[in-house]
Amino acid sequence: MEAEEVREYIETLKEKINYHNYRYHVLDDPEIPDAEYDRLFLELKKYEDIYPHFRTPDSPTQKIGASPLEEFNSAVHTIPMLSLDNVFSSKDVSEFDKKIKRFLKREEDLEYIIEAKLDGVAVELIYENGRLKLGSTRGDGINGEDITPNIKTIRSIPLSLLPRFDPYIPKRLEVRGEVFIKVKDFKELNKIRGNSGEKLFANPRNAAAGSLRQLDPKISASRPLDFFAYGIGEIKGRNFKTHDEIFSVLPLWGIKVNSVYRLCKNINDAILYYNEIKETRDDLEFEIDGMVIKVNDLFLQLQLGTISRSPRWAIAYKFPPKQGITKIIDVEFHVGRTGIITPVAIMKPVPLGGVEISRATLHNQDEIEKKDIRTGDTVLVQRAGEVIPEVVSVIISQRTGEEKKIEFPSKCPSCGTETVRELTFYRCPEDSCPGKLKEAIKHFASKRAMNIDGLGDKIIAQIVEKKLVEDVADIYYIAPEKWAELERMAEKSAKNIMASLNRSKKTPYEKVVFALGIRHVGEHLSRVLTEHFTDIQSLSLAKKEDLIEIKEVGHEVAGSLIKYFARRSNISIIEKLKRKGIQLSRGKASPGEGKLSGKTFVFTGTLDSITREKAKSRIEELGGDVKGSVNKKISYVVLGKEPGSKIVKATELGIPLLSEEEFLHLVRE
Numbered sequence: 001m002e003a004e005e006v007r008e009y010i011e012t013l014k015e016k017i018n019y020h021n022y023r024y025h026v027l028d029d030p031e032i033p034d035a036e037y038d039r040l041f042l043e044l045k046k047y048e049d050i051y052p053h054f055r056t057p058d059s060p061t062q063k064i065g066a067s068p069l070e071e072f073n074s075a076v077h078t079i080p081m082l083s084l085d086n087v088f089s090s091k092d093v094s095e096f097d098k099k100i101k102r103f104l105k106r107e108e109d110l111e112y113i114i115e116a117k118l119d120g121v122a123v124e125l126i127y128e129n130g131r132l133k134l135g136s137t138r139g140d141g142i143n144g145e146d147i148t149p150n151i152k153t154i155r156s157i158p159l160s161l162l163p164r165f166d167p168y169i170p171k172r173l174e175v176r177g178e179v180f181i182k183v184k185d186f187k188e189l190n191k192i193r194g195n196s197g198e199k200l201f202a203n204p205r206n207a208a209a210g211s212l213r214q215l216d217p218k219i220s221a222s223r224p225l226d227f228f229a230y231g232i233g234e235i236k237g238r239n240f241k242t243h244d245e246i247f248s249v250l251p252l253w254g255i256k257v258n259s260v261y262r263l264c265k266n267i268n269d270a271i272l273y274y275n276e277i278k279e280t281r282d283d284l285e286f287e288i289d290g291m292v293i294k295v296n297d298l299f300l301q302l303q304l305g306t307i308s309r310s311p312r313w314a315i316a317y318k319f320p321p322k323q324g325i326t327k328i329i330d331v332e333f334h335v336g337r338t339g340i341i342t343p344v345a346i347m348k349p350v351p352l353g354g355v356e357i358s359r360a361t362l363h364n365q366d367e368i369e370k371k372d373i374r375t376g377d378t379v380l381v382q383r384a385g386e387v388i389p390e391v392v393s394v395i396i397s398q399r400t401g402e403e404k405k406i407e408f409p410s411k412c413p414s415c416g417t418e419t420v421r422e423l424t425f426y427r428c429p430e431d432s433c434p435g436k437l438k439e440a441i442k443h444f445a446s447k448r449a450m451n452i453d454g455l456g457d458k459i460i461a462q463i464v465e466k467k468l469v470e471d472v473a474d475i476y477y478i479a480p481e482k483w484a485e486l487e488r489m490a491e492k493s494a495k496n497i498m499a500s501l502n503r504s505k506k507t508p509y510e511k512v513v514f515a516l517g518i519r520h521v522g523e524h525l526s527r528v529l530t531e532h533f534t535d536i537q538s539l540s541l542a543k544k545e546d547l548i549e550i551k552e553v554g555h556e557v558a559g560s561l562i563k564y565f566a567r568r569s570n571i572s573i574i575e576k577l578k579r580k581g582i583q584l585s586r587g588k589a590s591p592g593e594g595k596l597s598g599k600t601f602v603f604t605g606t607l608d609s610i611t612r613e614k615a616k617s618r619i620e621e622l623g624g625d626v627k628g629s630v631n632k633k634i635s636y637v638v639l640g641k642e643p644g645s646k647i648v649k650a651t652e653l654g655i656p657l658l659s660e661e662e663f664l665h666l667v668r669e
């Protein structure tokens, strides 16, 4: 090959790899198998090794990590990287809005963007003519540290901007954002560190910070760092008018923007969105500690300016903290529906994430020993992704010597049967254990299962203790006067329970299967199983080899299903449910049959006249399915107001877009 040909070949390889990096890390939708990617990568490396003068600093091969540095150089921010004022109440947020209006001398509503406040490390990326030139930390806001070699190892940060969807790349672009680690990756990272005896990171933020400030870029490269942009600094050669315009263009250049944001026509809408995210933040893949509210108009931002290191045009509306310190008063042992006995710490009440908490799970004996938790200890507790709070660690310096070791009971605390040890757990083997039954009914009646309103813990405890039920199905057989006789049960609420029981008979088959509480069979697997087996009869007769043929079903799940259906008592539950008319087979609009059968939908943005949940159940009623992200198998992408970056991907893959109106038309009978 001639030198020029080699150069061109290297350029094409780089372009291809950059494009596939974008597909993989930004769109989460790889186009080629990993092996093919590796092949391209090795090919590029090979050519660069032979022709080193064609190796450029923005080559994807340079992401592996350069040689260690002695120390970081300092990097000055052209425009200072400011911090934000924090507020904790909607009253303070309204006050922020009023102040801005006073300053701007205007009365009409202001448009705001409200977006997730990521809990990571702030960085600045400088692109010149589309190439990443510098990556730095925030430092004191004016002087940061040059961490370019480390930044270059982050797989979701492009070394060059993609011109493909928006060719007007600025001459200079300063991108500001947060480097973070996803919760799942953080847990995995700590697991690996734990296994090799290394010190654990306290939280994803610390892990991100520790991984980014490494003098050896190879260490950064080995950590699962990720990035979201939240704004820009200096920009030359391109003009933006609003913050939401920035958010819609950055992804086109391959820079990830977090999709948890909304453009609001006034401050009250922003407060509503904050409340929405506050309730659902545990479902996110990354940790956020609040929301940032920003004036959308960039000209107004400029007019508003800054006061002492914080902009006047933005504010951090923080979530109530999820960690707190309290004392363990006692430890109780709780039997779950599968018989597993869990130690539960009874604590001095402490506010966590907006609610008062007085119980936390201690998981199992190994966990107690590992963390050396004792009754009387002062502990750090947190509400993490799980609803039940947990004890993170003991504050050893607060020990008085009065603390007591936690003894595991050898008998089931509910029925007194001798427990059996299974791996890290103790389990009650007794079928008729009332503790297990109470939990089984709780699960059966829960919102995501049969959704039986009014069947709370106290009522469940009474019907079990009064022996009105022997299994979950018996709740449909309790006579009305028996309900009415229960303590704290007025006639009206007895009627209400009867009505909810009746209503629950219409619960779709897949939820009924979930409600049965078969070990290892959660919501997703129930859906999968009911798609494969049209009724409970065929599911109950399925052989292990039929079950493991299903992609999502492994040996453990298959074994658990076989065990469940082999028990006479469970078959009797199913018979009893059947007799009361509970749906144990696919209805008429199950997958494969309705008008939208085989069609998959993805939503982006806010729908005006229907909630997402309603829209989802409408699609499901008609036999279709709703997915969370866009890939080439999706049939339609439905656009609400302020659609997110999914639109980019949909357009790229040529998936038909539907307006809200078109969508409503489609799902109308």
Ligand code: IVH
Pocket: 081, 082, 083, 084, 115, 116, 117, 118, 119, 120, 121, 122, 123, 138, 177, 178, 230, 231, 292, 311, 314, 316
């Ligand atoms: S805007 C001038 N937006 O919070 C406005 N910051 O307390 C500067 N942060 O240093 C920041 N998510 O590290 C902004 N969506 C977001 C953010 C965000 C996280 C961090 C950032 C900043 C700190 C300010």
